[in-house]
């Protein structure tokens with residue numbers, strides 16, 4: 188009888204403890220949002236305090252803030268209700284780290300730590316070096332485990348500012364009545380509890396109007412995205428980052444391509460008026476505009492991702508990116524790593540100097556495919572034995588990358604092999620003017 192009581196108590200407590208905890212920045216400077224899940228409707232509380240501040244010698248008292256929650260039926264064939272909690276810590280000091288715990292006031296998570304540095308919208312501006320992990324097409328299953336191990340280790344020994352996930356999560360968030368999404372959010376929890384995990388949607392999130400994506404992730408609001416987390420931008424360090432949604436060109440449910448384009452053009456215009464302060468303009472989205480598979484060869488004509496789909500996206504975005512002086516476009520969807528030269532209208536645009544791992548004074552966007560974090564699909568688009576002329580490096584290995592924007596002139600990107608725990612490729616991009624075609 189005692190055993191039955193203990194087992195019942197354990198199951199009950201399991202429904203109350205927070206899980207799937209992840210952080211994200213909001214549309215406001217100095218804010219960090221935490222989201223987490225319970226399986227019973229309980230209160231939403233974040234307890235936090237600053238530590239390691241330049242100006243605060245000792246940790247201060249803990250502060251409790253009240254969040255909110257929604258019930259979410261994550262099931263498709265059966266009803267599975269989970270409670271998704273959200274709370275936002277405000278007034279962060281970029282010189283502090285913060286320790287925090289989430290819970291209901293009785294059942295708490297572990298204590299985690301994040302940096303108080305967030306996107307930056309008001310003077311005095313912080314344009315010091317910014318480092319981002321960039322990752323795409325990461326799901327459950329053994330192919331993604333190497334990436335989990337390497338990124339978990341790296342996040343504990345080598346600091347960075349945030350994580351940018353370029354679409355396709357879990358494979359898929361809604362599968363097995365939402366259990367796959369639950370499992371994957373728990374896989375990333377050791378990382379996403381310490382760093383803002385910023386997302387944009389891929390095709391694997393499209394199920395039922397992106398319901399799981401929009402419900403499980405809350406990204407910065409803007410006047411056009413209608414709270415969908417589909418597209419947004421932020422300033423950090425010497426760079427302006429744009430996270431956009433190429434799914435609108437394949438499935439325009441909720442937000443149309445025209446809505447996003449109007450927002451994008453306005454956002455690019457604002458960014459271009461600010462390039463003395465933040466000269467780097469970096470765009471990320473899921474579908475590729477340029478990848479090295481030579482789809483014109485008859486053998487590979489079936490490759491739609493780098494073929495007809497990429498050509499369609501070029502028609503929509505190539506001029507927009509080039510004419511607005513976009514420096515880099517990070518793309519995914521294709522499950523490998525590819526780095527291209529500066530490209531416009533399907534042709535290499537020579538820089539002032541181009542080497543195998545360096546571009547000085549590039550004059551068009553540089554394209555990098557980052558879709559090899561690993562998932563059960565494996566490598567759906569093997570790299571071509573006859574890549575395009577503008578292809579610089581390509582690999583079928585699994586991994587992810589680190590972007591370092593050092594200052595107004597120097598940017599560095601390196602891409603890792605997760606199984607080999609090694610750096611497979613790197614590139615320097617050096618500006619000789621704030622904007623190449625101004």
Ligand SMILES: [Fe+2]
Pocket residue numbers: 355389390391473519520521
């Ligand atoms: Fe995809």
